[in-house]
Amino acid sequence: MGTLTGEKIVSLSDMAIGYAPDRVLLHGINLTVMPGEMVALAGRNGSGKSTLLKSLLGFLPVQEGDCQLFGMSPVTLDVRKRARMVSYVSSRVPPMPSMSVRELVALGRMPHTGWTGRLDASDRERVMKSLKEMGMEGFSDRKVDELSDGERHKAMIARAMAQDTCLMVLDEPTAFLDIPNKYALIRILGRYRDSGRSVVYSTHDLESAWLWADKFWVIHRGRILEGAPEDLGIRHVFEELFEDSAITFDPSGRRFIPQLASRGTVGLEGESSEVLHWTRIALERMGFRISENPVSTTILVSGSAGDHRWRLVSEREEETFPDIYSLARYLIKAK
Amino acid sequence: MKPDSRSLLIFALLALLLVLLSLLDIRLGSVRITFSEMLAHLSHKRSLSPEQLIILKSFRLPRLAVALLAGAALPVCGLQMQTLFRNPLAGPYVLGISSGASFGAAVVVLGAGTAGMVAGWGLALSSWVGAGLVMVLLLFVSFRIKDVMTILILGIMFSSGLNAVISIMQYFSDASALKSFVIWSMGSLGNVTGGRLVLMSATVVPVLAFTLLYPKMLNGMMLGEEYALSMGIRVRRSRIIIFATTSILAGTITAFCGPIGFIGIAVPHITRTLLNRTDHRILMPATILTGMVIMLFSDIVSQMPGSDRMLPINAVTSLVGIPVVIWLVILNRKSTSF
Numbered sequence A: 001m002g003t004l005t006g007e008k009i010v011s012l013s014d015m016a017i018g019y020a021p022d023r024v025l026l027h028g029i030n031l032t033v034m035p036g037e038m039v040a041l042a043g044r045n046g047s048g049k050s051t052l053l054k055s056l057l058g059f060l061p062v063q064e065g066d067c068q069l070f071g072m073s074p075v076t077l078d079v080r081k082r083a084r085m086v087s088y089v090s091s092r093v094p095p096m097p098s099m100s101v102r103e104l105v106a107l108g109r110m111p112h113t114g115w116t117g118r119l120d121a122s123d124r125e126r127v128m129k130s131l132k133e134m135g136m137e138g139f140s141d142r143k144v145d146e147l148s149d150g151e152r153h154k155a156m157i158a159r160a161m162a163q164d165t166c167l168m169v170l171d172e173p174t175a176f177l178d179i180p181n182k183y184a185l186i187r188i189l190g191r192y193r194d195s196g197r198s199v200v201y202s203t204h205d206l207e208s209a210w211l212w213a214d215k216f217w218v219i220h221r222g223r224i225l226e227g228a229p230e231d232l233g234i235r236h237v238f239e240e241l242f243e244d245s246a247i248t249f250d251p252s253g254r255r256f257i258p259q260l261a262s263r264g265t266v267g268l269e270g271e272s273s274e275v276l277h278w279t280r281i282a283l284e285r286m287g288f289r290i291s292e293n294p295v296s297t298t299i300l301v302s303g304s305a306g307d308h309r310w311r312l313v314s315e316r317e318e319e320t321f322p323d324i325y326s327l328a329r330y331l332i333k334a335k
Numbered sequence B: 001m002k003p004d005s006r007s008l009l010i011f012a013l014l015a016l017l018l019v020l021l022s023l024l025d026i027r028l029g030s031v032r033i034t035f036s037e038m039l040a041h042l043s044h045k046r047s048l049s050p051e052q053l054i055i056l057k058s059f060r061l062p063r064l065a066v067a068l069l070a071g072a073a074l075p076v077c078g079l080q081m082q083t084l085f086r087n088p089l090a091g092p093y094v095l096g097i098s099s100g101a102s103f104g105a106a107v108v109v110l111g112a113g114t115a116g117m118v119a120g121w122g123l124a125l126s127s128w129v130g131a132g133l134v135m136v137l138l139l140f141v142s143f144r145i146k147d148v149m150t151i152l153i154l155g156i157m158f159s160s161g162l163n164a165v166i167s168i169m170q171y172f173s174d175a176s177a178l179k180s181f182v183i184w185s186m187g188s189l190g191n192v193t194g195g196r197l198v199l200m201s202a203t204v205v206p207v208l209a210f211t212l213l214y215p216k217m218l219n220g221m222m223l224g225e226e227y228a229l230s231m232g233i234r235v236r237r238s239r240i241i242i243f244a245t246t247s248i249l250a251g252t253i254t255a256f257c258g259p260i261g262f263i264g265i266a267v268p269h270i271t272r273t274l275l276n277r278t279d280h281r282i283l284m285p286a287t288i289l290t291g292m293v294i295m296l297f298s299d300i301v302s303q304m305p306g307s308d309r310m311l312p313i314n315a316v317t318s319l320v321g322i323p324v325v326i327w328l329v330i331l332n333r334k335s336t337s338f
Helices: A049-057 A079-085 A101-107 A121-133 A149-162 A179-194 A206-212 A229-234 A237-241 A273-285 A324-334 B005-027 B035-042 B050-085 B097-112 B121-144 B148-171 B175-185 B194-211 B215-221 B225-230 B235-257 B263-275 B280-302 B313-331
Strands: A010-020 A023-033 A038-043 A064-069 A086-089 A167-171 A198-202 A215-220 A223-227 A247-250 A255-258 A264-270 A288-291 A298-304 A307-313 A318-321
Touching (some): A023 A064, A023 A223, A038 A179, A049 A064, A086 B225, A101 A121, A101 A149, A121 A179, A149 A167, A149 A179, A167 A179, A179 A206, A215 A229, A223 A229, A229 A237, A237 A247, A264 A273, A273 A288, A273 A324, A318 A324, B005 B050, B005 B280, B050 B148, B050 B235, B050 B280, B097 B121, B097 B175, B121 B235, B215 B280, B263 B313, B280 B313
Parallel strands (some): A038 A198, A038 A215, A086 A167, A167 A198, A264 A288
Antiparallel strands (some): A307 A318
């Protein structure tokens, strides 16, 4: 694979991207990817993530500035040579011909095979290794058109792995996956990075990216910012990214919480800390603030091990509920 | 991606069928020439009569050759179009090639009104030129336009436009010319002999051989042009190659035999289902074999053994092919995915 230690895998300077010179989406882009680095590209819908990825791959012309892939221009680079250095997984799962997963993954060997596309023993070994890395050995004889979207997407990624490149570019690879698979995939990409390769991927799932990415590229207000996730945290980039939306960023927990109209303040008392914790979550989800001081409305949690009661006490009323659900329904109606 | 035992068995069966049907195709006809007579002639024991020889050399063998060429070429075009456009409904004629050929034929038959030329060089050449013009236009467009689906839509527009012009020409032409044109448009395998057969073979055979040389490129195109590019396929060049070979093959067959429908779309589909493979290294030769077998079978049916009448080949290919496709679709529901 030939890792270029110390050299930049991708180097973008003063680059402008877009589909035409008069339709520039982003300009003044200065970014780098180093060997063995995993970069997560974040940004709101329509901010130009896919365009940026396709431009650095050489699929789209660079409108301005300089884009270098391994020190060469991706547009003029020989297509076959380029395919030995960069692999790509699109955000869309293409309509699949009725081929087996193994055949699909074997297509990734194309830049390395001769004109007939015949695989030799080492090619076949690489295909099996990629299937194994993606946890898809059991799928190798299944037809791709019988798989779920998430499984097909994983097969497409296995195909990119079989391409055996220094850089893998993925457009929203986690979009089709359930939560465990999402984390599993980011972990797999992290391991791929640990073997000295570079990964650039766009995502909306910042929480998983925080766990594994070395660097973030965040597109925000027509600019693109680069840095370790924590660097961007210090600069309040994530708070700003979503400031006009219904969620806010909670830097302490590195999570997003919904912004809701306040329904007022309630008190919460009880013994079991676990039940109190879940009750607090429910109340916060509905827009209540929890007060430590005595307030006019208080919820008392009583009972033990599997048999709890929620008692709502206020000046006007007193009501008991068997579960959080009925308490929540009552509170919403009462307000 | 090696040929598995199922593929090998299917190849063997197809080859066997091909030989049997070829022999049957020569044997059938209103003049009786038996296999033993032919064998005796070949081993110089007893010659065939001059009449029998003429029938064999000028009619039956050329007809067999034309059936084999058309049966091989049209499905290859269909397969290439289905792969390029990633659509199981694409066929050799989606680019407007056959409409170009029909237009060329219409100019001669309807425009000049020379019914005597129907079987001759003029018709074939004019039709060939018509298909060639559409091909040039198409290649010009595909240099300019990036999106392959736009090219598909333009091809369909070309085709509809030319058909509209042909309709107008038909409307204003006299009854005998109209009949000649309608008969041409029903297709025939029997009108290509002598020099025209040489020209047709000299065009179709090398191009057909060439299409067998780039299975890897076709395999790469199956996931769409963006993925093909990312895996090192020169997409623009591949597209030009696919368009050019499809135009030459479909254009030549149509120019010499008239439009022959259905097998171009159905045969790749049948072959894919039979083999259950998508690798073009296997699919391409298998499609050629299947196409030749189905074409020969259709030709035998169209001659209506035991009668002196003939059915138009264009109708027979459909009537023969449709039950096969329906049977395959019902047998294997998944075969609808390309």
